[in-house]
Amino acid sequence: MDILRFLTAGESHGKSLSVIIEGLPAGILLQPEDIDRDLRRRQVSYGRGGRMEIEDDKVEIIAGVRWGKTLGAPLCLVISNKDWVNWQAKMSIKEEDKDEALLVTRPRPGHADLAGALKYNQKDARNILERSSARETAARVAVGAVCKTFLQAFGISFYSYTKSIGGIEADYTGMPFIEIVSRSENSELRCADEEAEKKMKSRIDEAKHKGDTLGGTAEIVVIGLPPGLGSHVHWDRKLDGRIAQSLMSIQAVKGVEIGLGFESAHRFGSQVHDEIFYETPSGDKRLWGFFHKSNNAGGIEGGITNGESLVIRCAMKPISTLMKPLKSVDLVSKEPVEAAVERSDVCRVPSLAVIGESAVAFEIARAFLEKFGGDSIEDIRSHYHHYVERLKNF
Ligand code: EPS
Numbered sequence: 001m002d003i004l005r006f007l008t009a010g011e012s013h014g015k016s017l018s019v020i021i022e023g024l025p026a027g028i029l030l031q032p033e034d035i036d037r038d039l040r041r042r043q044v045s046y047g048r049g050g051r052m053e054i055e056d057d058k059v060e061i062i063a064g065v066r067w068g069k070t071l072g073a074p075l076c077l078v079i080s081n082k083d084w085v086n087w088q089a090k091m092s093i094k095e096e097d098k099d100e101a102l103l104v105t106r107p108r109p110g111h112a113d114l115a116g117a118l119k120y121n122q123k124d125a126r127n128i129l130e131r132s133s134a135r136e137t138a139a140r141v142a143v144g145a146v147c148k149t150f151l152q153a154f155g156i157s158f159y160s161y162t163k164s165i166g167g168i169e170a171d172y173t174g175m176p177f178i179e180i181v182s183r184s185e186n187s188e189l190r191c192a193d194e195e196a197e198k199k200m201k202s203r204i205d206e207a208k209h210k211g212d213t214l215g216g217t218a219e220i221v222v223i224g225l226p227p228g229l230g231s232h233v234h235w236d237r238k239l240d241g242r243i244a245q246s247l248m249s250i251q252a253v254k255g256v257e258i259g260l261g262f263e264s265a266h267r268f269g270s271q272v273h274d275e276i277f278y279e280t281p282s283g284d285k286r287l288w289g290f291f292h293k294s295n296n297a298g299g300i301e302g303g304i305t306n307g308e309s310l311v312i313r314c315a316m317k318p319i320s321t322l323m324k325p326l327k328s329v330d331l332v333s334k335e336p337v338e339a340a341v342e343r344s345d346v347c348r349v350p351s352l353a354v355i356g357e358s359a360v361a362f363e364i365a366r367a368f369l370e371k372f373g374g375d376s377i378e379d380i381r382s383h384y385h386h387y388v389e390r391l392k393n394f
Helices: 032-043 082-086 113-120 126-132 134-152 177-185 194-209 239-248 261-266 349-372 377-392
Strands: 005-009 016-022 026-029 059-063 069-071 075-080 157-165 216-223 253-258 276-278 290-292 310-316 327-329 336-338
Touching: 005 134, 016 134, 026 134, 026 377, 032 059, 032 134, 032 349, 075 134, 113 126, 134 157, 134 349, 157 177, 157 194, 157 349, 216 349, 239 253, 239 310, 239 349, 253 261, 310 349, 349 377
Parallel strands: none
Antiparallel strands: 005 016, 016 075, 026 069, 059 075, 157 216, 216 310, 253 310, 276 290, 327 336
């Protein structure tokens, strides 16, 4: 049995999204605001469509928390869809509300519409697209926020920002990390490079004007990780593999890189591997003695965290709903048609950054519980401190 797991339910225009998270210890200080903060970060950005003017995501904690702390019981979270009021008949669970005029039969290239329709034997692609929609990522961000709250108690923190949109790269060379983070948090595109941000915005405007869409890349950084999360001994215990799976499962993500990633394939080994140094641990400055001066590995070696920061990038393809639609074939008539058009976003790379951060937070929390597991936060803290002491005296 997995030590930490979650399931989400909910259609994009259904009544709400729900999540059950199972395996959290008792004693995590948790308030709805801890989750709402990240829900807000996921929602707002330049390039999003009309839906975001309707939604104002807030979580309701239905179960698993009492008097401000988790109980060790399953946590149940619900995020309501404000747009549901406009979709009650179209998304009704009652057979008598079925309306043939509403069927979506023109699958969008790049979307789950066609593959899902074939697999689930559906002539109405709405029965597929409602669940494949990236609306579901709100639930995943809620999960990530809970995991981040838990990990914060151990000095582990998560950051994310936009690296590129539509081929325009942000240049963060020489910018202190703290500045990258604070500027990104205040940018409409989560981009700390103001020049690049301006170009990205006009590229988004251009795409919108042409009825087109854009993708891009986001970087996720995790600071404060101890060495030793994940394992080299089995394929499914390697933390890099698990993080990649988690990120690749985010709607529209087509690639994941850790550290130097694809670039490392072009270099000599001497230009890739991070040399090892040692300084006697002292106070809070360095909890363990071994360290690297470079971080091309991105914080993971052999599927195990090595004590450096985790640095991950993921790439998102352009959104597949185009206002100027591509060629498709009608699911019923089999005639050539233009793909279905419905309200959508032009670009959502900034939200990918926050969703990616959340997906990584879940995997880190899972690996953390595997290593230091206990039923209460106090037990976990004592396992963690015992381990850090052992590393100091290694
Ligand atoms: C999405 C289409 C749009 C996005 C949606 C994902 O929704 P709608 O069809 O209602 O305009 O806004 O994303 C969200 C609702 C969200 O919360 O991120 C899609 O087809 O994937």
